[in-house]
Amino acid sequence: MLHWVESQSILGITLFIFGFCYVLTMVIFGAAAILSRRAVAKELKAASPVTLTPLAVILALLLAFLSSRVWTNVDRAGGYVGQEASALRQAVLLADALPPDVRNSLRESIKRHLQFIETHDWPAMGRGEANLQVIPGGLTDAMAAILSFTPAQPAQQLAQERALVAIEQALDARRDRTRLSQVQIAPVQWIVIIVLMVLILVTIAMIHIDNxxxxxATLSIFSTAVALCLVLLMIYDRPFAFGGVTMAPTTFREVAVE
Structure with a gap:
């Protein structure tokens, strides 16, 4: 269910979250309105407003913790993609100093890796199915091509060493972004947020049960504020997913391989 919601557009996620929060609010308001006609309303009215303080603090701390982690992951995602693209571009540039056959093999291998990212890696990350068991053949072939010759000049030796380091950096960056694509807010954390929201809504309804x-008004204001926070969390939760605010492999398309 969560994957389906997060795979929707920003508008779809917003409508779903606000609809869910408002329906929940209306249910609690309706139940409170029914209880307000009964004798138990006076006992419920005795609930102290101070009860809202610890509940609100707990919810605020949880939302702040999750928001910090989510936006940190977004920054890390952009950093990993940039590192991988830069390393691939560096390997392409260093290929000019290598023998023609090695240069052509290296560029062809990097081109196949870029196609692998577009056709396999990115869709798998969007589905949350990317894993490190799939070895990028393009990068392994590029590494084999770099190690397949003995440098005849100091310039070739330097280019060989740096190209090898660039390919290793690309592998490390791909490993990092693959792991990051599997990170998300756990279902139990969403459940805790919803439970805390329900507790606060119920407490508000008890305090204002006679009005x-x-x-x-109070229920609507609170549910709107929480809905806004949940929308922000959900649209940024998975930067490599298909919905919300996501990253596209446009950076890799700038790695021109002639």
Whole structure:
């Protein structure tokens, strides 16, 4: 269910989250309105507003913790993609100093790796199915091509060493972005947020049970604020997914391989 929601557009995620929060609010308001006609309403009205403070603090801390982690992951995702693309571009440039057959083999291997990213790696990360068991053949072939000759000049030796380092950096960056594509807010964390939200809504309804206008206004304000926070978390939760605010492999398309 969560994967389906997060795979929608920003508008779709926003409508779903706000709809869910408002439906939950209306259910609690309706239940409170029914109870307000009964004798138990006076006992519920005795609930202290101070009860809201610890609940609100716990919810705020949880949202702040998750928001910090989510946006840190977004920054890391961009960094890993940039590192991998830069390393591949460096290997392409260093190929000019290598013998013609090695140069052509290296460029062809990098081109195949770029196609692998577009056709396999990125869709797999979007589905949350990317793993390190799939070895990028393009990069392994590029590494084999670099090691397949003995440098005849100091310039070739230097280019060979740096090209090998660039390919290793590309492998490390791909490994990092693959791991990051599997990171997301766990279902149990979403459940805790929803439970805390329900507890606060119920407490608000109890405090204002004898004043429906105040109860409706307060419930609406709180549910809107929480819905906004949940929308932000969900659209940024998986930077490599298909929905929300996601990254496209456009950076790799700038690695021109002639």
């Amino acid at each position: 429906r206008t105040a109860m409706a």
